[in-house]
Amino acid sequence: MDTNGIHIEQRVAQLEALNQQRLNRARLVLTKPGLKVFDLIAPLLHFNHPDLPGYVGGSCPAGIQNYQLPASDRKLLAEWEHFRPELVEDGDILGVFCMGSTASLGQCCDSDLDVWVIYDSQLNAQQRMMLEQKCQKITDWSAQLGIEANFFLVDPEQFIRSHRQVITKDNCGSTQNWLLLDEFYRSCVRLAGCNLLWFLVPVDCEEQYSEYVAALFEDEQLEHKAWVDLGGIARVPAEEYFGAALWQLYKGIDSPFKAVLKTLLLESYSHQYPNTRLLCHEFKQRWMSGCCDPMGLDSYRLVLDHVSKYLRGQNDLLRLDLARRCFYLKTCMVLSQPVEKVNWQVVAMRQLLADWNWDPDLLSELDRRESWKVEHVKRAYREVLEALMVGFRKLIEFARRNQISEAINPEDIGVLSRKLYASFEMTTSKVELINPNIAPSLYEPVITLVQVPEGRSVAAGWYLYKTPLRASSMIGAKHQKHADHLSRLIAWAYFNGIINPSTEIHLHAPGSHICIDSVRRMVRDLASAMPVKFAPTRKEELSKPSEIRQLMLFVNLSDPRLPTDIKIPMAHTDESFDVFSAGQDMVNLVQSVDMLYLSSWNEIHSYHFSGNEAILDCMVMLTSKMHKQANIPMRSDVFCYSHQGELAIGQQVRQVLLDSMTMRLDRTGSGSDYRMFTLADERFALFFERRSVYKHKLENPVDFYRHISHNKLGGRDRAASETTESVAPTIVENHASEGLVQFFFEHDADGFNIYVVDEANQVELYEHFKGSKEELVQSVNRFYSSSKQRQPDDDDEQKINFNLPQFYEIVERNGSKHILPYGAAGRVSQSVNL
Known part of the structure; x- marks a missing residue:
C-alpha cells in the first residue's frame, strides 16, 4: 500500500528523517543539564536498576520496545559505575515522546520537557502505579539538575476508546481531549520505541482512519510491534471548545504569553467550525507533500501563522501585534543586541522580525523584560488579560450559537471556573496580582505614599509613587496605584513584590494620624507573617467552598490621640481594663481595624473598618465569610500600632477574634450564640446564627432580652425552627x-x-x-x-x-x-x- 503515492518504506524513511531533524534541533537549544536529562530519559525508563535514578523495586514495568542503547548514552550511564546494561526483552513501554515546545521555535532555555510514556494496555493497576512512581523519581532527579521534566502516562487502548484519559500534570480533566492530541501529533519528538501510526494515514483518509490502518497491516508491510496507535482526529467535537478555552485561561495564570497564542488558536478553530482545519492536519499535509523547510513544519511557527491569518481576516491588528510580541517573548531571545551564539532559532526569528518591520525601540523594550517594573508589567498584564477575555467571549458566543453543552464534567468545570474566578475576577476587596511570570521582579528601593483628602480634583484615597518625597522627583510623576485605604495599597505593593522591609518608604498624609513608623512596621509584619509567594491551589481546595487560610488584623494603623487621663495598665493581662470602654470618659481605644486574609483559593482580600464600631463591623464581615463547616484559619495574627496600650489592645482584640470565630464555627447544634460589647458608652451584641452574623445596638438592658426572646427559641432562629428546618x-x-x-x-x-x-x-x-x-x-x-x-x-x-x-x-x-x-x-x- 502507498500513502499519497509514496511507498510505505519511503514514508517510514521520511518519518525517521523528520524525527532525527527534530532531535538535532532540540539538542542544539538545550542547556548542558537539559541535554543530559533529555538524552537519559529513555535509558532511565528502559532500565530499572538500584543504582539508577527512577529505580522502583519489585516488578516495576521497564523496557522500551525496539530500543537499542546508543553508544553516547552508554557514556552518560557510566556516571553510575556499578550499573552494567543488560538485555531487556519484551518491554512494557511502547513508546516515549516529547511534545510541546521541544525542538520548535518556542523552545527556550527554561522550557520544561513534557514526556508521554505510552505503555502496554495489559499492565495491571499495581504495575501502572509503579511506573508512575518511576516517572516521578526521574522528575525529582531532573529537578536536582534544574530541569523540569513532566511525565504523562498513556494507555493507548483507553485513549482510543474515550479520548478522556487525564494526561496533564495539572489535571485538565476532560476539557481538551481532542485538542491535546492535535498538539501532540504536530509537535511530538520520538525519544525511543515504536513509531506513531497516525503519520502513515493521509489527511483525506482520517474519516476512515480505522479501516485505513487495518488495511496497512493486512498488506503485511507493517509489523504490529513496531507501531503504536493513539487514533485519528477526523474533527474536533464542538462541545470541546468551551472547556479547552477555560483550560487555556487556567494555564494563562502562570504562562500568559503562551496562553494568548493558544487561546487565539482555539478562537480561530471555532471560527472555522464546522469546517475546522486542525494544525496537525496542516502539518501532516505539508510533510506528506515533501516540505523540506523546517520552519514549515515547526509546531510553534504553525500556531503563529494560523493565528496571524485568522486575525488579519478579522482585521484585528491590535491582537495580531500582541500575538507577535507574545511569540517573541515566549522564545526568550534578545535580538536587539549582538548574539554570541547564532543557532537555527536566531536565524528564523530574525527573518520574522524583518517581515514584521518592528521599530527598534519596541524590540529594545521587549528585550529589557528582565528589568521591567510595575508600569511595564501593568500594561502587559492588561493587554494579555484583555486578549484572553475577548477570546473567551467569542468562544462563549460560539457555544451559544451552536447550542452545545459542555463536554467537561461538572466537577471539572467547577474547579476550572473557581480557579479563574480566584485569579481574574476583581471585586472591591480583592488585591490584584499583576505579575504572573511576566517579569522577574518589580521591587522598588524607594516609594512614596500620598493621601489625598476629599474635595480635591482627583479621587480621594491613597496613591503610590516610586519616587522619593522631593519636589524635584514628585512633580510630573505618575502614580502606580490608587486605593481607597492605606492597608490595601500596602498589601498590593507587598504581594506584587514592589516593596519589602528593605524599601525606603516616604509618607505624605497631612492631617492624618498615620505615622511613617507604623507603615514601616506593617510592611515588616506582613513579611514576617505571610510570604509573597504561596503554594498553588490544590484541586481538592477548589472542589470546596473558599475558606480563610491565613488572617491578619492591623489595629489602629491610624492611631487616634488618646485623652491624657486614661491610665493603661502595663500588664496586658489585666482583665479589669476594657480597651473598648476605657477611662472615666469610656473611650473606645480601637478606632480602626484593617483585615487582610488569604483564602484557600489563593485570593487575597483587604478590608478597612473605622469608627466606634470598627471591631464589630470587622467581626461581622470576617465570620460571614466562614461557612459552618469551615476550618479555623491555619494562622491568625493581630498587630497593633497604638502609641499607648499596644499590648493590652492587641490582646483583647485577639480574644474577640478567637471568640467570634469559635462561635461562628460552633458545630454542637445550638445554632446561635452571642457576645456582648460595650463600645465607649454604647452597648452592642454580636449574634451568631446558622446562616448569618449581625450586630445589634442595645438601647437599654430590656432591649437585649427582648431581642433574645423575639428572635430565639431554644437556641435557634424562630424562623429556622418554624420554616427553615422543613426547607x-x-x-x-x-x-x-x-x-x-x-x-x-x-x-x-x-x-x-x-x-x-x-x-x-x-x-x-x-x-x-x-x-x-x-x-x-x-x-x-x-x-x-x-x-x-x-x-x-x-x-x-x-x-x-x-x-x-x-x-x-x-x-x-x-x-x-x-x-x-x-x-x-x-x-x-x-x-x-x-
Missing part, C-alpha cells in the same frame, strides 16, 4: 458560603430534591424533581457562563463572570448525611494523577 437540612445550611450559588441534590423516592443556596445564603427548595440531573447541571452552567457577562465599564476591568455555581450531592452513609462534589458520589474517577 433545608442542617448539613446544607452548614455548607452555605456567602457570595456563591450552590445546588445540593438529595435523592428521595419520587426523584430528587434540589436545595438552591444563593449568594446571600437564602435557601429555596424544589421537591421531587424527575428530570435529568446531568441536563439540569449543564443548562445551569450554560446560563451562568453566557448570560451573566458584565458589560465593559469605564475602567476597562474584567467583563467575564467566572463565579459559576457549585454542585453537590447529599448522600447517606452509616446513618448520617454527607456532602460530596457532584459526580463524585457513586462513581470512581478515571483520572490518573501524574
Whole structure:
C-alpha cells in the first residue's frame, strides 16, 4: 500500500528523517543539564536498576520496545559505575515522546520537557502505579539538575476508546481531549520505541482512519510491534471548545504569553467550525507533500501563522501585534543586541522580525523584560488579560450559537471556573496580582505614599509613587496605584513584590494620624507573617467552598490621640481594663481595624473598618465569610500600632477574634450564640446564627432580652425552627458560603430534591424533581457562563463572570448525611494523577 503515492518504506524513511531533524534541533537549544536529562530519559525508563535514578523495586514495568542503547548514552550511564546494561526483552513501554515546545521555535532555555510514556494496555493497576512512581523519581532527579521534566502516562487502548484519559500534570480533566492530541501529533519528538501510526494515514483518509490502518497491516508491510496507535482526529467535537478555552485561561495564570497564542488558536478553530482545519492536519499535509523547510513544519511557527491569518481576516491588528510580541517573548531571545551564539532559532526569528518591520525601540523594550517594573508589567498584564477575555467571549458566543453543552464534567468545570474566578475576577476587596511570570521582579528601593483628602480634583484615597518625597522627583510623576485605604495599597505593593522591609518608604498624609513608623512596621509584619509567594491551589481546595487560610488584623494603623487621663495598665493581662470602654470618659481605644486574609483559593482580600464600631463591623464581615463547616484559619495574627496600650489592645482584640470565630464555627447544634460589647458608652451584641452574623445596638438592658426572646427559641432562629428546618437540612445550611450559588441534590423516592443556596445564603427548595440531573447541571452552567457577562465599564476591568455555581450531592452513609462534589458520589474517577 502507498500513502499519497509514496511507498510505505519511503514514508517510514521520511518519518525517521523528520524525527532525527527534530532531535538535532532540540539538542542544539538545550542547556548542558537539559541535554543530559533529555538524552537519559529513555535509558532511565528502559532500565530499572538500584543504582539508577527512577529505580522502583519489585516488578516495576521497564523496557522500551525496539530500543537499542546508543553508544553516547552508554557514556552518560557510566556516571553510575556499578550499573552494567543488560538485555531487556519484551518491554512494557511502547513508546516515549516529547511534545510541546521541544525542538520548535518556542523552545527556550527554561522550557520544561513534557514526556508521554505510552505503555502496554495489559499492565495491571499495581504495575501502572509503579511506573508512575518511576516517572516521578526521574522528575525529582531532573529537578536536582534544574530541569523540569513532566511525565504523562498513556494507555493507548483507553485513549482510543474515550479520548478522556487525564494526561496533564495539572489535571485538565476532560476539557481538551481532542485538542491535546492535535498538539501532540504536530509537535511530538520520538525519544525511543515504536513509531506513531497516525503519520502513515493521509489527511483525506482520517474519516476512515480505522479501516485505513487495518488495511496497512493486512498488506503485511507493517509489523504490529513496531507501531503504536493513539487514533485519528477526523474533527474536533464542538462541545470541546468551551472547556479547552477555560483550560487555556487556567494555564494563562502562570504562562500568559503562551496562553494568548493558544487561546487565539482555539478562537480561530471555532471560527472555522464546522469546517475546522486542525494544525496537525496542516502539518501532516505539508510533510506528506515533501516540505523540506523546517520552519514549515515547526509546531510553534504553525500556531503563529494560523493565528496571524485568522486575525488579519478579522482585521484585528491590535491582537495580531500582541500575538507577535507574545511569540517573541515566549522564545526568550534578545535580538536587539549582538548574539554570541547564532543557532537555527536566531536565524528564523530574525527573518520574522524583518517581515514584521518592528521599530527598534519596541524590540529594545521587549528585550529589557528582565528589568521591567510595575508600569511595564501593568500594561502587559492588561493587554494579555484583555486578549484572553475577548477570546473567551467569542468562544462563549460560539457555544451559544451552536447550542452545545459542555463536554467537561461538572466537577471539572467547577474547579476550572473557581480557579479563574480566584485569579481574574476583581471585586472591591480583592488585591490584584499583576505579575504572573511576566517579569522577574518589580521591587522598588524607594516609594512614596500620598493621601489625598476629599474635595480635591482627583479621587480621594491613597496613591503610590516610586519616587522619593522631593519636589524635584514628585512633580510630573505618575502614580502606580490608587486605593481607597492605606492597608490595601500596602498589601498590593507587598504581594506584587514592589516593596519589602528593605524599601525606603516616604509618607505624605497631612492631617492624618498615620505615622511613617507604623507603615514601616506593617510592611515588616506582613513579611514576617505571610510570604509573597504561596503554594498553588490544590484541586481538592477548589472542589470546596473558599475558606480563610491565613488572617491578619492591623489595629489602629491610624492611631487616634488618646485623652491624657486614661491610665493603661502595663500588664496586658489585666482583665479589669476594657480597651473598648476605657477611662472615666469610656473611650473606645480601637478606632480602626484593617483585615487582610488569604483564602484557600489563593485570593487575597483587604478590608478597612473605622469608627466606634470598627471591631464589630470587622467581626461581622470576617465570620460571614466562614461557612459552618469551615476550618479555623491555619494562622491568625493581630498587630497593633497604638502609641499607648499596644499590648493590652492587641490582646483583647485577639480574644474577640478567637471568640467570634469559635462561635461562628460552633458545630454542637445550638445554632446561635452571642457576645456582648460595650463600645465607649454604647452597648452592642454580636449574634451568631446558622446562616448569618449581625450586630445589634442595645438601647437599654430590656432591649437585649427582648431581642433574645423575639428572635430565639431554644437556641435557634424562630424562623429556622418554624420554616427553615422543613426547607433545608442542617448539613446544607452548614455548607452555605456567602457570595456563591450552590445546588445540593438529595435523592428521595419520587426523584430528587434540589436545595438552591444563593449568594446571600437564602435557601429555596424544589421537591421531587424527575428530570435529568446531568441536563439540569449543564443548562445551569450554560446560563451562568453566557448570560451573566458584565458589560465593559469605564475602567476597562474584567467583563467575564467566572463565579459559576457549585454542585453537590447529599448522600447517606452509616446513618448520617454527607456532602460530596457532584459526580463524585457513586462513581470512581478515571483520572490518573501524574
